């Protein structure tokens with residue numbers, strides 16, 4: 001085996017950002033190689049809720065906020081229209097890819113749902129509340145008409161206005177798996193700590209093998225929170241404290257956001273199946289954001305209370321709860337609003353990139369490729385044959401399948 005390999009682009013980090021970029025670059029003829037240090041998606045991607053946000057999320061959550069952010073992001077009126085267009089374009093790119101007709105072939109990725117629901121809880125109607133907040137629930141922007149509450153949600157006790165969002169929810173493990181299979185030859189595992197030498201070379205290490213020196217013309221870091229180690233990259237990190245519920249009597253098809261008066265939904269619920277077949281509810285939104293400093297026991301008490309308040313008929317008798325504290329890397333903010341574009345930063349021939357959300361990953365890949373082209377990089381034929389028997393990383397497992405979790 002050769003101990004040195006010249007390539008166009010080395011990508012460090014195999015979450016959704018690195019994997020999408022790898023596919024995009026290779027589809028355009030670039031000799032790209034992705035280097036993963038642990039498991040594919042072992043960071044934010046496998047811990048995400050899998051929601052793709054279109055403009056409806058932005059609009060409806062904006063209504064709840066009085067103006068502002070979507071189920072995952074947002075902005076004020078002028079910028080809002082622009083963000084809506086971008087969000088719709090990105091959702092459309094995802095849809096095309098999921099049907100196998102887009103720039104990246106995602107046919108075979110499991111969609112947990114084609115729809116998301118969004119509901120507005122009824123305000124407490126005390127005379128005092130009405131006096132203090134007379135206009136609180138008046139939407140600041142036009143919103144689609146609510147639908148009759150779907151049986152699923154009314155069985156859980158939802159009785160406010162409900163909106164149906166035509167936006168998919170993905171099984172992110174299957175998303176990672178599809179990339180791992182389709183791009184196998186261009187994804188390698190590095191067992192050592194990753195060192196980028198001053199001439200841009202990276203030593204690829206694996207037990208009982210001679211190191212291989214990768215010599216990329218450009219290097220792109222899509223290493224999630226680890227991008228923060230690049231001191232020149234303005235990475236912003238936000239901790240969230242997610243709740244995981246495992247229950248025999250929970251329905252397995254709830255994908256819904258409960259609006260708050262603020263920019264983030266009060267609660268976002270997605271449903272999943274654990275490896276042992278049990279139903280999982282994964283809870284994010286304001287509950288997870290506000291809980292970042294809570295102790296686990298305190299956070300679990302609050303989560304039970306919030307579920308009982310918002311879904312009073314949910315059967316939580318046998319439910320077990322646990323939490324996941326995780327750091328989320330954000331995109332840049334426009335005028336202090338939620339991120340509406342991916343972060344891309346450059347230092348010489350090294351780029352750091354982070355999407356801010358799954359939804360924005362196609363935009364990130366496009367931005368990186370444009371930057372490489374602007375800097376004169378042209379595709380060159382590269383054979384990855386010398387790495388044909390190099391170890392490949394596995395795909396990460398869902399947080400709820402971690403055997404170390406303590407359920408309460």
Ligand SMILES: Cc1cc2nc3c(=O)[nH]c(=O)nc-3n(C[C@H](O)[C@H](O)[C@H](O)COP(=O)(O)OP(=O)(O)OC[C@H]3O[C@@H](n4cnc5c(N)ncnc54)[C@H](O)[C@@H]3O)c2cc1C
Nearest residue numbers: 013015016017037043044045048049051224356357358359
């Ligand atoms: C709890 C939570 C819920 C979310 N829900 C949603 C959602 O519903 N919808 C949405 O659009 N977005 C959501 N997001 C955001 C979304 O998940 C992230 O923006 C996205 O997954 C980031 O992908 P990434 O590839 O940049 O990073 P990551 O997924 O963190 O991947 C980074 C990769 O780099 C690897 N790595 C790190 N250091 C090295 C190194 N030195 N060498 C080699 N490899 C390395 C890691 O092992 C990992 O595989 C959520 C995020 C969180 C935390």
